[in-house]
Amino acid sequence: MSRARVRWSLSLVALVMPLAAAMPAVLAGDQSAPAPTAVAADAPTxxxxxxxxxxxxxVECHRPGQMAPMSFLTYEATRPWARAIQRQVVGRTMxxxxxDPAVGHFANDPSLSADAISTITRWVDAGAPRGEGAPPAPPAAQSDEWRIGTPDLILSMDESFPIPATGIIEYQYFKVPTHLKEDRWVTAVEIRPGEPRAVHHLRIFAQGPERDTRPVPTGREMYCIDEVCGNLEPPLIGWGPNLASVAVGTRPEVYExxxxxxxxxxxxxxxxTHYTSFGEASTDRTRVGLRFAKTPPKVQLKTVSMAQEQFAIPPGxxxxxVNASLEFREPVQLHSLGPHAHLRGRSWRFWLQTPDGxxxxxxxxxxxxxxxQLHYVFKDPIAVPAGSKLEGTATFxxxxxxxxxxxxxxxxxxxPLTVDEMMFASVVYSADKK
Ligand code: HEC
Structure with missing residues (x-):
């Protein structure tokens, strides 16, 4: 479960209810910046x-109705959080x-530049001054627009799922038929949770109509699909390939x-879907928007899971x-990696071992x-020669x-439960030739 988010919703309820209306200054409390007495002329505003x-x-998260428990839409709302903002950006937790910035370059890296961090730091140290005039308007709320543009197909869960106010909610699996009459090329996927505060992460698997006729291997055999051979990940067999995933903190998937x-x-x-309770009873009915290409795209993205299900983590x-690997029988381009573990997941590392050593x-x-549950999209796809091995190590x-x-x-x-573990990564690649 999302400990941090539960902690926040509870502490905010505790703080806001008795105090907010009468004494907003108390909320500011230790979070606020020093009083803006002598603001340096060149201090950021x-x-x-x-x-x-x-x-x-x-503000994509820090606005009402989105996942973060505090809004940064206005000066008044933001100022009490000035010290906390400084702490979070300097510590690079927000x-x-x-x-790790020392390894690889990623197209979807949202990290602030050193300049931006310094600007925020100087602003807070100067007492978080407002400055003159009107601030720039925040981007429009996204409640009814899709960030991928108008979808060609919008699908929705059949009915709403009830979210209890408290407690652990186990993983849920909802089937949503596409009713597509012909094959389509998906160029963008957006997952719109009905209740963003409750959807911790969500992955979409697409199962074609033909039944999977591959024999289900037993034990620790290898399996091969198309270009790739890997360990078996039994729970995912029969779900088809991973189409998209949304997690706290991920943006819609728009392919290049x-x-x-x-x-x-x-x-x-x-x-x-993994839901977390957040202190209020609610319901969720998640929608999925898809955009399709008019003509088949040059690059067909495929997703496989690199998994290791044979492990036993000793008490204490x-x-x-835990290690896992995939072998590429054909040359491919690697586009992204999405490591997944549960509450005991501690770290992840990935290497590419090529045949030249x-x-x-x-x-x-x-x-x-x-x-x-983030995924990491390489700025430039990684060229993988045939015979290479992708190796992953997770620690718990x-x-x-x-x-x-x-x-x-x-x-x-x-x-499958959050008290169990998983060791797998979604691997998105394209084959050099088909
Ligand atoms: C992807 C969503 C998302 C984005 C983007 C985001 N935040 Fe947050 N932020 C959250 C959530 C959710 C929390 C609640 C705590 C948690 O779950 O970790 C939070 C908590 C915070 C807190 C309170 C933390 C504390 O413990 O005092 C601060 C301050 C903060 N964010 C600042 C920022 C700043 C500044 C930015 C932009 C530079 C930012 N956040 C971007 C989602 C986001």
Missing amino acids: YVRDIAPLLNEHC PPWGA LGSGKLLKAGSVLTLH DANHV TRTELLSVPRFDFDW DNSPGNVNNPDATATVRWG
């Missing part, structure tokens, strides 16, 4: 320097991003010009290592955070020192 930064990097994912006629989507072990690190997520913390750990006395194995 909210109107000129800070509002544009918040609009670009923060905006959320997990990749000329690339797309094939969605077969008659496909049925499975919405694999703070650093249990070179081993290159592709991605390192030193502090994996279950609250932010099953010690009492892990504040998210629901039970440090359990031996933890692969399973």
Whole structure:
């Protein structure tokens, strides 16, 4: 479950209810900046320097109805959080991003530049002054527009799912038929949770109408699909390829010009949804918007899972290592990686081992955070020669020192519940030739 978010909703309820109306200054409390007495003439101001930064990097989440519990839409709403904002941006915990900057370059990296961090720091140190005039308007609320543009197809869950105010909600699986009469090339996918505060993460799998006739291997056999061979990940067999995923902190998937994912006629989507309660009873009915290419794209994106389901994490072990790998039988381009683990996930690293003996690190997520199921899109796709191996290592913390750990006395194995673990990564690639 999302500990941080639950913590916030509770602490805000506690703070806001008795105090907010009468004494807004109390809310400001220790979060606020020093009083703006002697503002240096060249100090950054909210109107000129800070509002544009918040609009670009923060308000997509920090606005009413979105996932973050505090809004940064106005000076009045933002100022009490000035110190906290400084802390978060200097510590690089906001905006959320997990990749070690020393490894790889990513197209969807939302990190603030060093300049932006310095501007925010100087603003807070100067007392978080407002400045003269009107601040730039924040981007329009996205409640009814789709960020991918008008979808060609909008699908929705059959009915609303009830979210209880408290407690752990186990993973839910919703089937949504596409009713497509012909194959389509998907160029963009947007997942619109009905209740963004409750949808922790959600993955969409697309299953074509033809039944999967591959024999289901047993034990630790390898399986091969198209260009790729890997370990078996039993729970995902029969779900079809991963079409898209949305998590706290991810943007809609829009594929580069000329690339797309094939969605077969008659496909049925499975919405694999992880909800978290947030202190209020509610309901969710998630919608999915799809855009289609008019002509088949040059680059067909495919997704496979790199997984290792054979593990047992001993009780108390703070650093249990689990490895997985995939082999490429044909040359491919690697587009993105999306590591997935549950509450005991601690870190992730990925390497590419090419047949000439070179081993290159592709991605390192030193502090994996279950609250932010991010995927990492390479700025330039990685060329993978035939015979290369993608290797992934995850570490798990099953010690009492892990504040998210629901039970440090359990031996933890692969399973679908949040108290179980998973070790898998979505790997998006395209084949050099078809
Ligand atoms: C992808 C969504 C998202 C984006 C983008 C985002 N935040 Fe947040 N932020 C959250 C959520 C959700 C929380 C609540 C705490 C949590 O779950 O970690 C939060 C919490 C915070 C807090 C309170 C943390 C504390 O413990 O005091 C601050 C301050 C903050 N964010 C600042 C920012 C700033 C500044 C930016 C932009 C530079 C930003 N955030 C961008 C989602 C986001």
